[in-house]
Amino acid sequence: MALSEFELKRVERAVSAFMDRRRPPEHIRAKLDFGYRIDGQSLELFEIRPWFVDPTKVMERPLAKGTYVKSRGRWKIYWQRADLKWHLYKPEPEVNSVEAFLAVVEADEFACFFG
Known part of the structure; x- marks a missing residue:
């Protein structure tokens, strides 16, 4: 089931x-974004x-994935290991909001997302 329109707007606002x-400065974005x-x-x-x-050609490298569990109102946090599979982020596997998910990714305490 997809996110509701309200949830989708909240996610888009937080991600923005x-x-x-x-994001890197404008002059670097052709090489990294x-x-x-x-x-x-x-x-x-x-x-x-x-x-x-x-x-x-352009390539994408996954950094992080958050999946909303609607029945629990929680976001599960995943990171991609070298086996190219998504694994639950053990230090903090779930958070209460998309903002909290993005804060965990941004902090990247264990260098799982940005390396």
């Missing part, structure tokens, strides 16, 4: 503020760069 803080997508109940954050083999 996060991107304003985290950040993006996001909302798919159903999940919010995925990713890095955008030119592909090293062919710089005319």
